[in-house]
Amino acid sequence: MRVLASAPAKIILFGEHSVVYGKPAIAAAINLRTYVRAEFNDSGRIKIEAHDIKTPGLIVSFSENEIYFESDYGKAAEVLSYVRQAIELVREEADVNGRGITVSITSQIPVGAGLGSSAAVAVATIGAVSKLLGLELTNEEIGKLGHRVELLVQGASSGIDPTVSAIGGIIHYEKGKFEHLPFMELPIVVGYTGSSGSTKELVAMVRRTYEEMPEIVEPILASMGKVVEKARETLLSELEEGQKLARLGRLMNINHGLLDALGVSTKKLSELVYAARTAGALGAKITGAGGGGCMYALAPERQSEVATAITIAGGTPMITEISREGLRIEEVLP
Ligand SMILES: Nc1ncnc2c1ncn2[C@@H]1O[C@H](COP(=O)(O)OP(=O)(O)OP(=O)(O)O)[C@@H](O)[C@H]1O
Numbered sequence: 001m002r003v004l005a006s007a008p009a010k011i012i013l014f015g016e017h018s019v020v021y022g023k024p025a026i027a028a029a030i031n032l033r034t035y036v037r038a039e040f041n042d043s044g045r046i047k048i049e050a051h052d053i054k055t056p057g058l059i060v061s062f063s064e065n066e067i068y069f070e071s072d073y074g075k076a077a078e079v080l081s082y083v084r085q086a087i088e089l090v091r092e093e094a095d096v097n098g099r100g101i102t103v104s105i106t107s108q109i110p111v112g113a114g115l116g117s118s119a120a121v122a123v124a125t126i127g128a129v130s131k132l133l134g135l136e137l138t139n140e141e142i143g144k145l146g147h148r149v150e151l152l153v154q155g156a157s158s159g160i161d162p163t164v165s166a167i168g169g170i171i172h173y174e175k176g177k178f179e180h181l182p183f184m185e186l187p188i189v190v191g192y193t194g195s196s197g198s199t200k201e202l203v204a205m206v207r208r209t210y211e212e213m214p215e216i217v218e219p220i221l222a223s224m225g226k227v228v229e230k231a232r233e234t235l236l237s238e239l240e241e242g243q244k245l246a247r248l249g250r251l252m253n254i255n256h257g258l259l260d261a262l263g264v265s266t267k268k269l270s271e272l273v274y275a276a277r278t279a280g281a282l283g284a285k286i287t288g289a290g291g292g293g294c295m296y297a298l299a300p301e302r303q304s305e306v307a308t309a310i311t312i313a314g315g316t317p318m319i320t321e322i323s324r325e326g327l328r329i330e331e332v333l334p
């Protein structure tokens with residue numbers, strides 16, 4: 001039997017980092033996907049082929065409840081930890097042992113770029129392997145397992161990325177609970193700096209600043225939470241479309257400033273943000289953990305001008321759409 005599953009990338013519209021501290025955030029799935037194929041093999045081992053990670057496929061063996069990596073590349077084992085943890089969790093859930101599984105990954109999502117590649121790879125792996133092992137899990141349950149994977153690998157995770165990747169659409173998320181917001185096509189442009197940041201490290205860096213200066217950082221996080229609530233109110237309001245987008249744009253700019261204050265922006269990210277605003281975007285901000293990676297701009301009727309401005313500023317623009325669908329089982333072959 002062979003299963004192919006896919007899960008989408010995301011952008012955090014508002015509220016990254018503060019969401020780790022229990023404040024609300026809003027995220028949307030976008031139409032870039034990670035594909036994971038899972039099938040049984042006769043070797044009794046787990047083999048992970050990660051075609052987008054620049055290391056050869058690893059051979060991983062297991063016996064009883066232990067999983068062993070065999071690799072010449074110390075780093076490769078670490079880089080595959082989201083996939084490994086995802087497979088381990090599903091095997092625990094299914095209470096099975098002994099059968100070899102080959103997992104093969106291809107992805108359209110840049111890695112470490114704020115677009116939720118870690119969540120998409122975890123969710124798609126859990127989706128494919130759970131189906132292969134005959135588990136009937138809902139997408140919401142798979143999102144929760146994806147959160148456990150991020151917690152195991154990163155040490156801290158709000159769970160918003162695996163949740164939105166599993167269920168799709170636009171969500172408001174707070175402390176493990178989510179609400180779908182009405183679906184709308186947002187005229188966004190994503191700008192990729194070309195460099196990456198590690199979410200684990202950036203979240204840890206914010207934590208250190210918080211512990212050192214709680215009286216300064218707590219009000220910044222609280223403001224971010226208020227920005228999110230204002231954005232939610234705006235998205236749910238009866239305002240006419242143009243006014244709605246203008247309000248959201250202003251909130252994005254405030255949110256970017258607050259993220260900059262936390263120290264997660266970079267010179268390049270801010271250059272792309274300002275280039276987009278100068279080219280007519282209503283708002284522009286970092287998306288995801290920052291430290292490199294991506295920003296996004298809200299640019300009704302100005303998407304191509306903003307994309308050009310991002311290119312001139314040295315970034316790579318991606319005009320992308322919101323994805324209604326989260327995790328998808330693409331095919332099951334006998
Ligand atoms: N295609 C893939 N194959 C295997 N592992 C992947 C793949 N894509 C991402 N990963 C894993 O996810 C890690 C990057 O996750 P990280 O959380 O740091 O960034 P991100 O998820 O891209 O951005 P953000 O969390 O800010 O949205 C990689 O180092 C790797 O371990």
Ligand SMILES: C[C@@](O)(CCO)CC(=O)[O-]
Binds near residue numbers: 015158199289
């Ligand atoms: C930085 C962060 O808030 C968002 C990463 O996309 C981390 C998390 O919520 O787990």
Ligand SMILES: [Mg+2]
Binds near residue numbers: 161
């Ligand atoms: Mg991530």
